[in-house]
Amino acid sequence: MYFEMFVNRGIHHKGWTAVTRHSLPWEPGQMPAYDDDVWELYAPDDWTQARDLAAQHPDKLCELQRQFLIEAAKYNVLPLDDRRFERFDADLAGRPTLIRGDRRLLFGGVGRLSENSVVSVKNKTHAVTAQVTIPDGRAQSVIIAQGGEFGGWSLYLKHGRSAYCYNLRWSTPCCCCSPSRCPDGARTRRTAPRAESAGSTFDEQFLDVAKRVEARCRRAATTINSGGECFVQ
Known part of the structure; x- marks a missing residue:
C-alpha cells in the first residue's frame, strides 16, 4: 500500500513501512530536492513508528523505496509534482x-x-x-454564491436591495449594495467584476434600476475559493 500527498510519500509492504516527509503543505516556499528527502524505516512490530531503523537496515529501505516507485508508476503518481497553490488551478497545473x-x-x-x-x-x-422574481420590496435571499466563510463571492438581495460581496479568506470582505430597493416582479440582477493588473474592481451594474455602484478589492483569489464549500443558487 502506497501513500503520496504533496510529495510526502510512504509505502507499507509485508509489515514494513517506509516514509519520507518532503515538506509541510501549509508552509509555502522553496521546495527541497526529491533526492534530499530523508526516508525512515519501521519494522512490523513498531506500529507507533517510534524506532527508525533506516540506518540498521539500508537494504530493506532500498527494497521499500523501489516498491514505492513500482506502485507510483502503476497508479500514475509519477512524475512527482511539489507545486502548492498552482495545483489547485487547472490552467496553471496543465490538466x-x-x-x-x-x-x-x-x-x-x-x-x-x-x-x-x-x-x-x-x-x-x-x-x-x-x-x-421579487415578491415584495423587502426580499432577502441569496441568488447565487460560490464558496463561503473562507473565500468566495455572492450575488444576493438584502432588505430588498441588490448586493454583491467578495470574500478573500481572512481579509475584510469587499461588498457593495444598491442604494434603492428593487421593484416587485420579474427583474434582472447582474454583477460584472472587472479584474485589473493592480487588483480587482468589483463593478455592480443593476440594470433594472439604472444604478451603478462600485467597490474596490485589493486582492482576488487565483487558485481556489474554498476547500469544501460549493457553488449554490
Whole structure:
C-alpha cells in the first residue's frame, strides 16, 4: 500500500513501512530536492513508528523505496509534482477541466457544485446575470454564491436591495449594495467584476434600476475559493 500527498510519500509492504516527509503543505516556499528527502524505516512490530531503523537496515529501505516507485508508476503518481497553490488551478497545473468554454447557463434548484464543475471566474473579468422574481420590496435571499466563510463571492438581495460581496479568506470582505430597493416582479440582477493588473474592481451594474455602484478589492483569489464549500443558487 502506497501513500503520496504533496510529495510526502510512504509505502507499507509485508509489515514494513517506509516514509519520507518532503515538506509541510501549509508552509509555502522553496521546495527541497526529491533526492534530499530523508526516508525512515519501521519494522512490523513498531506500529507507533517510534524506532527508525533506516540506518540498521539500508537494504530493506532500498527494497521499500523501489516498491514505492513500482506502485507510483502503476497508479500514475509519477512524475512527482511539489507545486502548492498552482495545483489547485487547472490552467496553471496543465490538466484538463470538466468545463469547456467561458459560459454556463444554470437553472433554479441546482446546488452544491464543486468549483471544478463550473466556469472559473477567479481573478478574471466576468459577468453574472440572474433572472429573479421579487415578491415584495423587502426580499432577502441569496441568488447565487460560490464558496463561503473562507473565500468566495455572492450575488444576493438584502432588505430588498441588490448586493454583491467578495470574500478573500481572512481579509475584510469587499461588498457593495444598491442604494434603492428593487421593484416587485420579474427583474434582472447582474454583477460584472472587472479584474485589473493592480487588483480587482468589483463593478455592480443593476440594470433594472439604472444604478451603478462600485467597490474596490485589493486582492482576488487565483487558485481556489474554498476547500469544501460549493457553488449554490
